[in-house]
Amino acid sequence: MALQLIKSSTQNIGVRMRSITKLSLVVAALVLTGTTLQAQTNNASITATATVQTPINVVGAQQLSFGNVFPGVNKTVVAMDLANAGRFDISGQASTQVTLSFTLPATLGSGGNTMPIVSYAGVHAQNSTQTGGIGFPPSVGVSPSLNASGQLWVWIGAQVQPATNQAAGVYTGSIVMTVVY
Amino acid sequence: MMRTLAIAVTLALGTASLAAQGVMVAPHAVFIDHRLRSGSVLLYNPGTEPVEVAISTIFGYPTTDSTGRIMLDTLRRDSTVSALGWIQAFPRRLTVGPRERQTVRLLARPPAGLPDGEYWLRLVIAAQAGRVPITGVADTTAIQVGLTLEVRTIIGVNYRKGPVSTGVTLSQVTAQIVGDSLITRSKLERRGNAAFIGMIRETLVDSTGAVHAQRVGDSVVTTFASPIGVYIAMQPRLASAIPQPGLPRGRYWLRYEVVAEREDLDPMVVLKAPAVRDSVRLVVP
């Protein structure tokens, strides 16, 4: 089209001037329209990223509770006692074997008074109801495996031996379970 | 019925409120590249009470005792593969609030001229939650007794410098049915200069090639898979249960394989190594 206009422009000035004007308008229109159209829509992308890290979760879920005891009367909470035995919950990768060891207090304290605690016993199971649970001596430790869902439950029981002249008070101590993963 | 329901609700609520006493630790194994010289561990408190956390380090790596029980060997403190002296954790004490995340940084300052290879230590995360109230009758003349529970979680830290490789050899595979359980032992020895991180897979097949299921906890699986980390050598004992009514009389084969695959770890940190396999015969009389 431009070449045709150039050819025709050699015929007379008037036609040439009109042609140039037309040409300019056409070019300007094309440029403007083209630029505007190009700029109408645009897009860009960004990413969303995350890194999943499989955790291990060890929880002291339930304290070992003897409740009220009486002077001179030993009291035992067995590890099978779901309501009162101390309970740890472990969750991690399915079927992973973990090594459990325990730090067990020999006495409980209340102010300056102490009370012996003995005969620790443990049970570990791959469900929270102790079905198929396995007993173990906490002082030795144990290496059970997490279940197919990556969970394990551990219960600890013991016996407290209040003296006949045991002072009243709240006697406390801590059981520490160490989990090697 | 109502009483049972009330007890169940009380227990459920009690358990939920007590479940705060610990922190989630992720990842459960840290791999540090010599070029970065740093790593991190995320602590998350899913509970409703703040948890006090103390961080420390020890040297150790997993091995097995004579019964096949996996244990942590912490004796070789002066080991040439120990990173205990030059990897530190920050902060060493922190409190993680309810539903909060906090990061523990691991910074390495390896000695000059450290040879290529993998170096190990263990991170100890000790978590202590707020005291749980002692239950019992409120009576100033009474003796009340309760023990709180603390947890320490120990995870591995592996520092890799330069080219590292791994592999494992498998020997002495044994399998036997004891009661309703399938018990296996094997000897695994690491090759290369880095720990072998992978899985042991066990599949029980009969003489026709049909696969017999195994039970793990409340789940039934066709292949029993157990994560394993062979740092030097070990002879792990694995146990899975045979679902009722047990195995019929006959001959069986246990297919035992050790593969460098782990779904619980970032594939980037699991070193490639050829799988090793063996099969042993089992007879159920």
Place this chain on the structure above:
Amino acid sequence: MQTMKRKWWVVIAVVLLAVPLRAQGRALTVTGIRGVTFGAVLPGVPRVVLRTDPANSGQIDIRGPKGPVLLTFVLPVAMTGPGGALMPISFGAGDAGFSATQAIGSQVGFDPKQPFTATVPNNGRASVFVGATANPTTNQRAGAYTATLILTVTVL
């Protein structure tokens, strides 16, 4: 003929000058500046990144003609991880924000799932910020996950 050539040169020069001048004023450029970063995520624990989070929110910058523009997102429903594993990702009704000042502290929130009309200011610069929630399942496979968000900007 000479006159004609001169006029053509003038026309060409005008055209060449006009294009960049025009483009400077009207050309639309959309640039992804920063992705949405969830960082370390724990299985079963949702991870929220707010659009006002200066380090982890996504940012897309817009340069274009002043005036109204239509913002339209194409959002993923999941991030892809090792072995093709998927992790759900969700966007709330206020997870996107438009800032005419490009300041993360000065945003007008909008629903990234719906087209949104915003106005580019006189200087022709604006930003869009995005937040999201990663929803890892309790057995989410470990590893790195990624997805792509696309913002389409249309000059109205």
